Amino acid sequence: MTISISPPTFEHHRENLGIGERSPRISWRFTSEGDTKNWTQESYEIEIARASNARSETFRVGSDESVLVPWPTAPLGSRERARVRVRATGNKDETTEWSEFVEVEAGLQRDEWVAQVITAENKISTSGSLQPVLFRKAFQVSKKVATARLYITSYGVYEATINGVRVGDHVLAPGWTSYKYRLQYQTHDVTRLLKDGENVIGIEVGEGWYCGRLGFEGGRRFIYGDQLAALAQLEIVFEDDEKLIVGSDESWKNSTGPIVSSELYDGEVYDCSAEVKGWASSEFRDSEWKPVQVLEFPKATLLAPQAPPIRKIETLRPKKIWKSRSDKVIVDFGQNLVGGVRFRTTGPKGQKIVLTHTEVLEHGEVATRPLRDAKAIDTIVLSGESIEWEPKFTFHGFQYVQVDGWPSESGTPSFEDIEAVVIHTDMEQTGWFECSEPMVNQLYRNIHWGMRGNFVGIPTDCPQRDERLGWTGDIQIFSPTANFLYETSGMLWSWLQDLSVEQIEEFNGVVPQVVPNVIEARLNKAQAVWGDVSVITPWDFFLNFGDMSILESQFLSMKAWWNSIPKQENGLWDDTMHQLGDWLDPAAPAASPADGRTDPHFIANAYLVHITKLIGRIAGILGEPNERQNFEKMSVTLESLFQDTYITPAGRLAPDTMTSLSLALEFDLFRNQEEKEKARARLARLSSASRFRIGTGFVGTPMVLPALTSGGDNNYKQIAYRMLLEKRCPSWLYPITMGATTMWERWDSMLPNGDINPGSMTSFNHYALGSVGKWLFGCVGGVDFTKPNAQDSNSIKEVGWRKIKFAPMPGGPITKAKTSHLGPYGLISCEWELDVEKGVFKMVIVVPPNSTGIAELPGKSKSEVIEVGSGRWVFEYDDYKETAKWPPKAILDPFAQYEGEEEKERLGR
Known part of the structure; x- marks a missing residue:
């Protein structure tokens, strides 16, 4: 048999000791050991051996389901243990070997x-x-x-x-x-x-x-x-x-x-x-x-926990140890990380070793100002005996550590004396990406490390300063990227339950801006984008993990949020309400990060239309026809009001910004296709006029590149690639030119001259702007899930990576990429390479057993879409045709004719 089956898992647990469910649903993945094509499961067997019973039970079910299938027998009793294994029979009457046994044990009542x-x-x-x-x-x-x-x-x-x-x-x-x-x-x-x-x-x-x-x-x-x-x-x-x-x-x-x-x-x-x-x-x-x-x-x-625990994941040795110009000993671990320092030493009784942790240096010295009121200092008072020490009940976000009082003649630890211990929630990594552009690979690593540092128990905004809170807006825009990179299901579901209970019990339906909520009630007014996490993130969860239970669990929360939104008589957001808007738009003043270029009430109302549509769709999936009808009716009314308010008769948007255009395109808020294409052309024009530097904050950033490339056969993908590869500030690659190893909170957290941004919010580890990751994986890498077109059972059955879209869109100077995702059914991958001069394109995809793939072949004169079953599939052709070569005239620097920085700035650089 060339198909093997993984050990089963239970619900969304990574660990099965003391779980809270009595009838846990069971899942398994498949691995193809050869080039087995078009394999689908037709039935499965589950063997359950209870510790309390000498005899095991075997249950055979005729079904193609292999994710979250029902527990087939009597519920587990409190503290009861059972050993479970599975095997599956495929469409050619081939049966896999039995999986390994996995033990599951119920917790206490x-x-x-x-x-x-x-x-x-x-x-x-x-x-x-x-x-x-x-x-x-x-x-x-x-x-x-x-x-x-x-x-x-x-x-x-x-x-x-x-x-x-x-x-x-x-x-x-x-x-x-x-x-x-x-x-x-x-x-x-x-x-x-x-x-x-x-x-x-x-x-x-x-x-x-x-x-x-x-x-x-x-x-x-x-x-x-x-x-x-x-x-x-x-x-x-x-x-x-x-x-x-x-x-x-x-x-x-x-x-x-x-x-x-x-x-x-x-x-x-x-x-x-x-x-x-x-x-x-x-x-x-x-x-x-x-x-x-x-x-x-x-x-x-x-x-009992749904999420894996926080653990020590790895250790990093110093890259460099030296004395600064002020004669301070500084250790550089080469990576902005979260955790603490472990060291070994001996020193005189009473001598103090003081460790000051910072993310960056400012002109050669540790930069503590971004920590605000957090000291991030560990102090160890020696006793005269040897010691191996690391912090137990704290953690820091840092790359650099200033070491004062080290007990040696030079005052400097050796490379063997000290190491950094990385901690985060011990989720399973499920996403990988690489391409031919080294700086884009570093961008992926920065997104990855930024997520690791901010998934410490809950999804936080930053791990270093006096905050480290579960900001709802940040995870709302980042969850699609997070769900690709790691198996986040247990952690996010647990966090969403905290959100719903606090929202309903404490704030009359308003979603607090941080969860768990620890900030003053006066700051927790209804806030678009942030509160919309209650609808959008469960939907993202459903699309990624295929579990309808999250929609059932959170539906009351969704409706409570919608009903709590302060509205005008016509149903749009109350325009007297303060909104955070496109938070940290690069044009916003350092001290006023909410004062971006895009009208915050435009953003609020775009989200309102979007979530109203979404709740209606979810109601249909859940079999709630009256709720579905009500929300669909409201969404039609709200969309019409939005269009009348913000779209001119000529099809132009007011406001006219990268964020407004991207938002309206991605939320499908235009009246017709003609308006959409005008908007996409306008977005491309704004992007070019900005010299391809980003003009979006938290809201627009995850949408600007998808908005440029989601129009099918268009000339704007090269604009998107040109923006991706821009190195001047603000851009995704600018921080990398400054040595960043995680995503920054601001596009310019550090200025080109090495000064730290004067704003009080200047973190160097914030995952929000890393939400571009989803576009990297789907557009550059070519791996994305298909989204249901309707609420019918066949369409819904395709979510959770059951049906995979392979649609790389080569562009810019990137000539090859490889992306993999460990989905609920098995490992998915897409690897492509392009010889532009010869017009030769090759793509190799892997579809896991019990899944199907949709391959959209790029560069053909007419787009070809091929549906395939499981297996390894190779597509190669030598007539690759581009609609716009790199770099096309449309993206030449519009200021190239001018010389001198002052003249460029005067002209609106």
């Missing part, structure tokens, strides 16, 4: 928690933060252990040990959710950590997001509570089936350790002399430790 929430007397550090707390409990094990599970969460962030051995490898657990409503707990298999006789469970809890300072302009402390606490339930099953539960309660003790303070924004202070050696071992005596206090059990829903 709320009423099965017997443990209590324990806390300690607060100890306040000099900065006003709470000092992390150590909790400890000794217990006896006198029989042979069969299995042991630790169910644990905290008010704060925790790290647990049993007998001095760390439990699991999670970082900053339990992660950040809307703690008032949803608190995650983790399940760990700790069977191997137990021993005969006395055992000890230890838990250290730091502030994290629960108690720590959050937000800009000084932020606020104790948003969710002002006490560090732990909730832990260790359940041991012995070989004779007897059970022992060791739960957190009043019998536990507490103390403090060497971490004096550990704050997300300000960093960690660690005093080596205060280490409590062996505190989590059975040999330690805790007679001087204090008793704990018991708190009320959480009112929030206790839930």
